[in-house]
Amino acid sequence: MADLVLPAVGPNASLAERLRRVIPPPEWAVFEDDVEAILALKRRRNAVVLAHNYQTPEIYHGVADIVGDSLLLAREATKVDAEVIVLAGVHFMAETAKLLNPDKTVLIPDVEAGCSLAESITANDVRLMRARHPGVPVVAYVNTSVEVKAESDVCCTSGNARAVVESFGVDHVIMLPDEYLARNVAAQTKVRITAWKGHCEVHERFSADDVRTLRDNHPGVTVLAHPECPPEVVAEADFAGSTAAMSDFVGARRPVRVVLLTECSMSDNVAVLHPDIEFIRPCNLCPHMKRITLKNIRHALETNTHEVTIDPAMAERARRAVERMLAS
Incomplete structure (x- = not known):
């Protein structure tokens, strides 16, 4: 059977051709109306879409303005001039964007887009860890809630974890919540790391x-x-x-x-x-990332849902941990 070919018309024809390796033309035809609507809404509302690397190609390549891992999204979130930020990712990423842009509107298209790591630890758990290891710095993976960040000294991502751990110049740190990330970093440094028992379900x-x-x-x-x-x-x-x-x-x-x-x-x-x-492609899918779709990105921009809000006192403490990460 001959390949289906999209007609070379419309503003997204070249994008459809570039994506045909991962999005077949009949599937792209389903996405095209939402892509065009989102592009128009972004212009009208002075909005940008930040998309994590785990978003599907029609989002990542079709409507996102900034794409990358958690560290890059955190850095770039501090530079955007837009009035509205739509975070195509999971909830802790939207919280981080709001921490770094307290005066902007930050939207998460689905409030149920969570994270097994973020849900594996609470602020009270961090306080208990501090009590068991007095004076030991706490490094919180960015994959944590704002409440956990507020109880921590500094955040890190998988891209800068070793540098952050070593930045204290001490021989012992607490690193949470990902046990495997902590163990993999411990294999690369002389710093002793006490880990939490959280894991990424992917x-x-x-x-x-x-x-x-x-x-x-x-x-x-x-x-x-x-x-x-x-x-x-x-x-x-x-x-x-x-x-x-x-x-x-x-x-x-x-x-x-x-x-x-x-x-x-x-x-x-x-x-x-x-x-x-x-x-x-051995495919392990993140069900939380897949809660974000073109349709709910469009809905978020049309209805201003769901807006991320953080208690100002909590935000001030958590922001320090994120800013220390970005400065390291």
């Missing part, structure tokens, strides 16, 4: 056996792992790094065949940029 499912099977079934494949994966997975991989670091690796090294051990849509989004590279 990355914890990868195993060392998965990596070995991938190598057996796809000879010559280059394996890239996210540091939220278990340490034995990271040990089997060719490279471990944040989603931004994985994307940079693919662009710089240009492996013939590659697998990204992270959320499904990451491979789709990087594949659009590198049509000559073969991507093997």
Whole structure:
């Protein structure tokens, strides 16, 4: 059967062609009205869409103004001139954007877009950790609630975790909530790390056996792992790094065949940029990220829902932890 070809008309025709490797033309036809509506709404409302690397391609490539990992989104959120920020990601990311832009309207298209890591720890848990380890600095992964950030000394992302841990110049820190990220960082530094027992429901499912099977079934494949994966997975991989670091690796090294051990849509989004590279896709999907859709982004801009609000006193304490991360 001959390939279906989209007619070369309309403002999004070239985008549809670029995305046809990951979005077939009949599927793009379903998205096109919402894409055009969102682009018009952004202009009308002076709004921008910040999208995490785990968003689906029609969002990531179709309507987002800024894309990246948690660290990049946090940095870029401080630079936007728009009056409205729509966070196409999960709730803690929208909270972080609001912390850094207290005078702007920040919208999360679905308030139920949560995170297993953020839900694995409370502010009271942090206070108990401090009581058990008096005087030990607390490093909170950015994948935490604003209440947890407010109880912490500094935040980090997977991209700068080691640098943040070492920035204190001490021999012991508490790192929470991701146990595997903490253990993977501990393997790279002399600093002793006391970890929490939280796990990412996407990355914890990868195993060392998965990596070995991938190598057996796809000879010559280059394996890239996210540091939220278990340490034995990271040990089997060719490279471990944040989603931004994985994307940079693919662009710089240009492996013939590659697998990204992270959320499904990451491979789709990087594949659009590198049509000559073969991507093997063992798909672990994040149900929380997938709550964000073109339709609810459009609805958010049309109705101003759901607006993120944070208690000012809480925000002041949490903002310090985020700003220290950005300054490190």
